[in-house]
Amino acid sequence: MVKITKPVSGGTPPLALTAVSERCTWAVPVMALCAWIICAPQANGLGFRIPNQDAAAIGRGNAFVATADDPSAIYYNPAGISQLEGQNFQLGSLFYLGIYGDYESPTGASFHNQPEVLPVPTLQYVITPKDFPLSFGLGIYEPFGFNVNWPNDVPFRQEGIRANVTYLTINPVVSWKALPTLSIGIGPTFNYSQLDTLQGVFPVPYIVPGDQAEFRGRNWSYGFNLGVLWQPAPKWSLGVSYRSSSKMNYEGDFSVTPSPPLPNLGLHTDAAIDYPQIAIAGVSFRPNTNWNFEFDLDWADWNSVQYLTIQGVNNRPLEWRSTFMPELGVTRYLGKGYFLSAGYFYSPCSTPEEHYTPLLTDADLHIGSVGGGYKGQNWTWALAFQFIVSSWQNVTVEPPVSSTVNGRYRLMTPTLSFTVGYRF
Numbered sequence: 001m002v003k004i005t006k007p008v009s010g011g012t013p014p015l016a017l018t019a020v021s022e023r024c025t026w027a028v029p030v031m032a033l034c035a036w037i038i039c040a041p042q043a044n045g046l047g048f049r050i051p052n053q054d055a056a057a058i059g060r061g062n063a064f065v066a067t068a069d070d071p072s073a074i075y076y077n078p079a080g081i082s083q084l085e086g087q088n089f090q091l092g093s094l095f096y097l098g099i100y101g102d103y104e105s106p107t108g109a110s111f112h113n114q115p116e117v118l119p120v121p122t123l124q125y126v127i128t129p130k131d132f133p134l135s136f137g138l139g140i141y142e143p144f145g146f147n148v149n150w151p152n153d154v155p156f157r158q159e160g161i162r163a164n165v166t167y168l169t170i171n172p173v174v175s176w177k178a179l180p181t182l183s184i185g186i187g188p189t190f191n192y193s194q195l196d197t198l199q200g201v202f203p204v205p206y207i208v209p210g211d212q213a214e215f216r217g218r219n220w221s222y223g224f225n226l227g228v229l230w231q232p233a234p235k236w237s238l239g240v241s242y243r244s245s246s247k248m249n250y251e252g253d254f255s256v257t258p259s260p261p262l263p264n265l266g267l268h269t270d271a272a273i274d275y276p277q278i279a280i281a282g283v284s285f286r287p288n289t290n291w292n293f294e295f296d297l298d299w300a301d302w303n304s305v306q307y308l309t310i311q312g313v314n315n316r317p318l319e320w321r322s323t324f325m326p327e328l329g330v331t332r333y334l335g336k337g338y339f340l341s342a343g344y345f346y347s348p349c350s351t352p353e354e355h356y357t358p359l360l361t362d363a364d365l366h367i368g369s370v371g372g373g374y375k376g377q378n379w380t381w382a383l384a385f386q387f388i389v390s391s392w393q394n395v396t397v398e399p400p401v402s403s404t405v406n407g408r409y410r411l412m413t414p415t416l417s418f419t420v421g422y423r424f
Contacts, residue, residue, distance in 0.1 A: 081136075094119070113151075134175065137187075141171070150162070159199065162197065195273075213256045224244050239280075253269065280296055320352075378423050
């Protein structure tokens with residue numbers, strides 16, 4: 001459930017849809033539309049989520065929960081840090097080399113969003129005291145995030161032009177090696193997020209220069225993650241991880257700034273977003289020292305958000321669906337510490353067509369990847385390339401969503417990632 005409140009600002013009487021002054025009547029539908037968009041980036045199984053947190057794991061399609069043998073296990077499966085000896089430090093970054101969105105209107109007009117290179121850095125540290133059953137880790141990463149910019153003259157400009165979500169997690173963990181073949185890990189998550197959305201006030205073709213409605217908010221939330229790693233036989237390993245849901249109560253400002261003679265409007269607002277719980281289970285098979293095959297099943301509970309509630313207006317149904325992502329990866333160890341990997345996973349569309357938002361070109365996504373790297377006695381490094389693509393998706397929405405979003409959408413995103421680590 002997402003809730004927007006609009007308290008009194010600077011002594012000005014509160015705006016309500018049922019009774020407003022003639023001077024501010026123009027602002028009411030704009031405020032409602034902006035409130036709808038505030039949580040729109042959450043309506044995608046992958047586009048709003050960032051499951052890519054380590055180049056070695058990305059190269060094998062993120063099928064890593066049952067392997068989890070480097071410091072990024074803090075994210076993928078915290079029980080995995082029990083496999084690391086001494087002190088391990090790792091840093092890296094994923095780079096989205098542009099999120100390319102294409103739109104074709106029912107009239108045949110074509111529009112393209114404005115892609116940017118988006119870095120997603122990570123940092124992990126793990127220490128396992130000698131002859132001690134506990135390992136300790138600290139990770140800093142971004143499990144969610146999104147950025148999209150459409151041209152100012154796109155037909156659905158009143159539904160949204162820009163959306164930006166930044167979500168940073170600080171995650172200390174501890175793992176207990178309960179048995180030589182069984183480890184259990186757990187830790188709290190401290191999450192900081194910023195949300196920025198922008199839309200046009202007036203429709204196309206009548207565009208007043210500088211007209212826009214924008215919301216900016218930020219806040220902290222808390223949660224936890226846990227994992228189990230078990231090796232029932234020398235060639236087999238089983239992994240399970242869980243990330244709790246967390247509610248982000250954004251507090252910020254909503255502003256409408258058209259050109260004169262219309263008035264400037266600013267309100268202090270808040271919005272609450274429930275980020276989904278996530279569970280992953282996987283199995284790794286290692287027939288010999290040269291190969292590692294893994295299959296994972298990743299579940300995200302987007303179904304936890306069903307409506308967008310706007311105080312004093314109405315409820316807009318969203319009806320997001322929970323998604324399962326199958327992930328498959330293989331690693332070939334070449335000797336002398338070098339390895340090559342390949343992987344694939346599939347992210348099904350989680351947004352019903354009738355509640356579509358152009359701020360996320362939600363669709364059935366196919367994600368393929370290749371990678372490689374080196375694991376030495378002290379130094380490690382990995383590189384991975386990933387390609388995310390969807391086919392054209394036809395969209396026909398229903399009220400209260402504006403019919404201006406109708407048309408065809410397509411998404412393409414290449415990514416490049418690296419990690420480098422050192423063991424003391």
